[in-house]
Amino acid sequence: MNPDELKKLWKTQTSAVRLTIDTTVLLQLLKRNKKHFEAMIFWRDAREVGTALLMVPIILWIGVRDHLPWTFFLMIPAVLWIAGFMLTDRILQKRRQPQLDNPLRDCLERLLAQVEHQIGLLRNVFWWYLLPVAAAMAAFLGHVTWHIWAGGWHVRLASAVIIAVITLIFWGVYWLNQRAVRRELEPRREELRALISNLENDNPEVLSSGEMSSSKD
């Protein structure tokens, strides 16, 4: 079957079927979905930044209530840094969102940039997320341990257990982030790279003139 026949046949498929859309119901559904979609994005951001911000009054309350040493309050700048970092990142990324009405290649390139950014964030989660909190916690635990060191072996053992548990939790968070990179983001990046290269790899400039002349319509 030649290309013209195929094109003709292709056109018959929509005349051979009746496509029915209840536009009123559809519009109601789309408006609802759009609201749901926007609310989902808003609450995702609010949850991440809000959780970090919520920690500030909690830390203050616990610290004042239990008369904890000043090193405990170092957690406040640490969580403020995390909240600020995430908020800034969200705002910057929102501006770089792929526009679905752009040409395919632009959209794919933006999607790729977004995935690469996400990979960068999660790969460096230790530096911007774990380290500030870990440093503040280490200062507090070191301070407390220093003061109770003379309290006997059971006090030292308890300190060691607490430090081990916290280290384990931090390692778990780091491991989960790296697993997300390996299992979800890297395959997605490869898929997008393959799509973009597939769009580019027939560039006439990189083909020989013989191939070009034979393939021109």
Next chain:
Amino acid sequence: MHRDNTEAVFKTWLQEHSGIVFKVARAYTFTDEDRKDLVQDILLQLWISLPQFEGKAKASTWVYRVALNTALASHRKSQRRRDRQIPLLEVEDVPAVGNADVQRLRDKEVVERLYTAIRQLSKADAALVLLYLDDMSYREMAEVLGISESNVGVKLSRVRKQLAELMKE
């Protein structure tokens, strides 16, 4: 674009270009469930993007862009957002008159084979084939895909051969 105007334009486009949504969804999915999901995603993205439409491109070109971008950008594994109770795009066969029924059945088979072949192509090549079969010019294809017209020509020549091979199988 004014809200009422957006609704009116959207309704008109649905009447005129729902075939594009139908074809893209069919070309990029293997099951009915996924097809319904993709139709819903495309319609949602069209609705969200419509206020940004400035009329610089033809409506069909623009609808193709949004539909193809959504199809290629969608990366779902288990997330299902579909409203199962509401069928968004009902498809039913139009009864043929007289002997046309036999011919239509044959045509339908060829179109089905064509979709099977398209699904075997890479996603980017499938996009090009869809535009080609809808008789778009090189310029329009280049606009939708974001590549040069000469690149469209070279690519199309290769993809057409590939498609012909797949149709023979």
